[in-house]
Amino acid sequence: MYPFKPGHVFVRDTWYVAALSAEIDAGMIERRILDEPVLLYRTEAGDPVAMAGLCPHRRLPLAMGRRVGDAVQCAYHGITFGPDGSCLRVPSQASPGSRMRVRTYPVVERWNWVWIWTGDPAAADPALIPDHGEMGLRDGWEATPAEHYAVPARYQLLIENLQDLSHISYLHGAYVEDAAWTETPVQTMFEGGGMRSARISHDTPLSGFNAWCFPDAAPRVDQELRSVFKSPGVTYSGPIVGETPGEACNGRYLGTMFAVHAITPETPRSTHYFSTTTRDFRTGDTAFSEELHRMDIEVRMQDVVALGAIERHLSDESRLAPEISVAADTPALHVRRLVEKMIAAEQAA
Template sequence: MTTNAYPLTTQEPYPRNQWWVAAYSDEVGHDLLARDILGEPVILYRTRAGEVVAVAGICPHRAFPLAKGRLVGDALQCGYHGFEYGPDGSCLRAPSQSGVPTKSALRRYPVEEMGGLIWIWTGAADKADPALLPDLGAIGLGRGDWAVEQHPLATVEARYTLLIENLLDLSHVTFIHDKTIPGGEKVVAIPVSVIETPESITVQRRGENMPLNPLLAVQFPDQKGPVHQHFDAEYLGPCLIRTGGAMIDAQSGAPLGIQNYLHIITPASPTRLHYFVNTTRDFGIDRPQLGDMQRGMGSSIQPEDIDAIESIERVLQSGATLPMEISAKVDNGALKVRRRLEAQIRAEAA
């Protein structure tokens, strides 16, 4: 089994005509933020008017990293020989001569700021269409009637597809998170169905008559009996997977609320990724302690997932002879996502 693009069978590891999250909105100000995205150094900053700029992070003069430069007004000045580039990427000044060299512009990436996130388009600029962004409002981002918690960015030494597959098979909750997710021991036994639409693939679990665990008891203090709980894993594209879902009083069928975990994934390189997590909920908006609880849980749960996929990446990089891969019935959704992602990458190549 080849490990070069595992678990994909494509030559390219990721699609480029795609929106990815480059940063949280509050990470980007009137100073330079460097971030590797799809193997390319990118510089992000805001102009004095607040516009977000994303440009290539290597000076075309002598390949100096522009992260070591500075802003002069709204222009990006290279820290080596002082070449200056405007927010549109054009070369404005070469201090050692009266004009600027031809073909000296930096690549400028299309950006959109939505849902407290800076989205960057990494493909052909003329194909950048905000309509291709996921429907963020439907999952609780950018709206006043939902609470949102942004969790700290993690950069993970593993290929992004390993995280996608981790999230699409939530049966791992029973084992990797056996001490950190209340009630997680029951997840592996819940039957799975796969729902496909043109926009998404959802691995759906419906927990019926789940006992009231300590987390639910805090979230819904008036709840006394068991709940029906949705354990969805919804692939909305390689950039975003939603897990979680609705919670319902088992006796009356009355909805209690929706808790989403938004896993925002951006490849830094073929074997490294940036991992942004947001939690959103439509209940307890006036109870910030619920957000504090989610952040606390995240600080315990996220390292367990990261350790798992970094362990797999080390195996893939080790040169060891790998066994022929097997899959279980529960992997049906993840295999469908592989095929969809491969089709997206191959369509670009064509």
């Protein structure tokens, strides 16, 4: 399936964001993840639980059932499962029997997100969750409230969109008109199983966006527009800006802003997109934070709309002419190969 070979769909051995912490409360929700229904809830102690969403008996969605303490009682025939997936009770027989159980998924709550491991549970190492500090989710930085978008497009379109930052000045030109972000050649580096791309520009005029972020900045800046693919589930991207050293100034560091993108396949053709934007400047500036958050939602919705429009035409790939790539596509094509290799390695295993 585009852009991969037929049959290749998801990377399973990785951590994805399943939900915002705030989405899971005392009740139960069903969410489709990697094209499977997943039940999400919290125990009375507040620990998140993720289990297969359908009752193994006659497949009624467990989210239609009710909570009995930390357990879930199916609404159809009352079979009850504990948070570890074991069957606690089958009302029509004395003992549950050993086969009656429901699959559970390893989950870890970090920052305002609940992470789920969708592969072999034995390989679910929390140390593989991308480092939050690196993305700006750390002391001394500020993050906009986490959001969740429903993207009506396959996840790889979003992963590649985030390595294809030449689109910023066009698709998001009403917000970010900085030509340096589009016209500067892009460099790519492979690191830690992922990939970093960077557009490094020197001595460019302060854009309207940067002037808004840094009102007292000198008129010329050096900047790096960075995008880091950490895993199929996480990319972060954004500018690192400083004043251009010269007669008038000594090259003062201005600040860094990272848009964090947590990407979770919903179905082969739709994606959960969780977001926040972090920064190390103007922290505590409430008016700036609120305006940034509002703008951030509008910008991300432009991507959601564009990717949905592309997806609508991918349903019959055989009738489409082959796509034509340009120089700026290099990082996106690298990341396509990376994800393709991950899927192939899992299938070979």
